[in-house]
Amino acid sequence: MANYPFSPDCITIPLCSGKKACSMPSSPSLTLRNVSLVGGRIADISVREGVVSHAGAGGPADRTIDCSDLLVLPAAIDMHVHMRGGTQSAKEDWESGSRSALAGGVTVVVDQPNTIPPISSPDALHARVLEARSHSLCSFAVNSSVTFDTPVKGMWSAGALAFGETFFAPSSYGEALSGEELGAALREIQVCGALATIHAEEAAAGDDSDLLSHDRLRSAAGELRAVDSVRRYNTAGCRLHFCHMSTNASVRAAAAAGSVEVTPHHLFLSHEQFGPADALGKVNPPLRSEKERRDLWAAWDTIDVIASDHAPHTRTEKQALFRDAPAGIPGVETMVPLLLAAVLEKKIQLADVIRKTSQAPAGLLGIPPAGFSPGDRADFALYPKTTDRVDPDTLHSRCGFSPFEGLPAIFPRTVILGGEVVYEEGEFSRGSPAWFAGKGFFPR
Numbered sequence: 001m002a003n004y005p006f007s008p009d010c011i012t013i014p015l016c017s018g019k020k021a022c023s024m025p026s027s028p029s030l031t032l033r034n035v036s037l038v039g040g041r042i043a044d045i046s047v048r049e050g051v052v053s054h055a056g057a058g059g060p061a062d063r064t065i066d067c068s069d070l071l072v073l074p075a076a077i078d079m080h081v082h083m084r085g086g087t088q089s090a091k092e093d094w095e096s097g098s099r100s101a102l103a104g105g106v107t108v109v110v111d112q113p114n115t116i117p118p119i120s121s122p123d124a125l126h127a128r129v130l131e132a133r134s135h136s137l138c139s140f141a142v143n144s145s146v147t148f149d150t151p152v153k154g155m156w157s158a159g160a161l162a163f164g165e166t167f168f169a170p171s172s173y174g175e176a177l178s179g180e181e182l183g184a185a186l187r188e189i190q191v192c193g194a195l196a197t198i199h200a201e202e203a204a205a206g207d208d209s210d211l212l213s214h215d216r217l218r219s220a221a222g223e224l225r226a227v228d229s230v231r232r233y234n235t236a237g238c239r240l241h242f243c244h245m246s247t248n249a250s251v252r253a254a255a256a257a258g259s260v261e262v263t264p265h266h267l268f269l270s271h272e273q274f275g276p277a278d279a280l281g282k283v284n285p286p287l288r289s290e291k292e293r294r295d296l297w298a299a300w301d302t303i304d305v306i307a308s309d310h311a312p313h314t315r316t317e318k319q320a321l322f323r324d325a326p327a328g329i330p331g332v333e334t335m336v337p338l339l340l341a342a343v344l345e346k347k348i349q350l351a352d353v354i355r356k357t358s359q360a361p362a363g364l365l366g367i368p369p370a371g372f373s374p375g376d377r378a379d380f381a382l383y384p385k386t387t388d389r390v391d392p393d394t395l396h397s398r399c400g401f402s403p404f405e406g407l408p409a410i411f412p413r414t415v416i417l418g419g420e421v422v423y424e425e426g427e428f429s430r431g432s433p434a435w436f437a438g439k440g441f442f443p444r
Contacts, residue, residue, distance in 0.1 A: 030378070076381070080309045103426075198241065242261060260304050344387060
């Protein structure tokens with residue numbers, strides 16, 4: 001039996017586990033003054049002990065921030081990141097990845113399990129949690145991999161937040177399950193009452209020599225067929241979350257079977273914006289045509305979650321021959337800033353951004369929500385009301401590039417985690433990041 005690094009009475013605020021949090025020194029109180037809430041009301045938001053204590057006229061506090069000229073958002077949860085680390089630290093590690101998250105207004109990340117080695121045993125999960133606790137500046141959770149022999153109940157009791165992304169087609173460091181294997185895994189996950197996150201694609205054989213061929217081999221029609229197949233194999237009625245849907249049709253099909261996630265790169269990028277063999281745009285599912293990209297926006301109201309699928313590789317790896325270059329791009333730092341630029345351009349509503357990047361992920365995953373009501377988690381990001389441009393030289397990911405270079409974006413000036421300022425005007429401070437364990441967590 002594995003030795004668990006946490007006892008039932010000393011857990012750093014995994015509030016979703018239902019266990020008691022260990023006693024910690026009182027954090028300084030904070031008041032955000034003149035916050036414009038969705039709906040038009042202006043209020044002072046008072047924070048004590050890491051949660052919102054009052055919304056109204058604010059009293060004295062250890063620190064006060066005037067938000068009159070700022071957009072104040074509940075900080076985002078990015079429920080789909082690959083923080084790398086270990087043998088992949090040249091691409092990213094927990095320190096660089098969490099800095100990137102905070103600098104993009106994200107205070108909670110959910111790490112995917114197709115690591116090296118994969119998160120396929122309780123021991124591997126515990127090692128990953130300890131690695132994150134030692135180095136992450138933001139709060140985090142870790143998912144369990146799903147293979148034909150994953151000990152589902154063991155991973156659930158070890159603290160996995162959810163299961164997957166579960167590969168119904170192969171991708172970087174992820175092996176595909178057969179339909180029968182997927183069905184069996186979903187039956188076990190359903191017994192636990194957990195969420196299964198699904199990578200639904202078809203990957204055909206062929207010459208993967210450029211972005212157009214990559215799109216053709218992992219086609220939009222194949223993605224739609226994969227969604228339908230997953231629905232058929234889910235005979236147990238397991239809760240499903242479909243990752244990174246890339247087309248309007250896939251979003252609508254997936255919405256009939258579960259919750260739906262879309263990435264900023266499928267919303268803002270098409271393969272036509274890159275050179276034919278530019279692997280900086282190589283990702284799974286592929287970037288689609290400009291027409292399909294625009295059509296994806298028509299499904300905006302059907303999309304539940306925006307998540308980045310932050311999957312960094314080094315620039316050197318991306319400069320290899322296209323067929324040899326790995327699929328995946330960075331995005332945790334640019335996710336919310338790109339969406340806020342679209343808000344200022346009046347393409348989408350601020351309330352939708354808050355719902356899709358903060359409220360909906362919290363609800364799906366069982367993480368206490370950040371927000372403006374008493375008792376809410378006091379995680380906020382404060383943004384100017386003017387746009388900037390994405391500049392890879394100012395981003396914090398170790399990979400050193402961004403496919404969003406030059407696009408309009410609004411980056412936060414200040415980020416608050418648990419009532420503490422952890423990022424301000426480009427400078428980071430160590431706060432009190434939490435590990436959010438799944439509801440099945442059973443410390444030993």
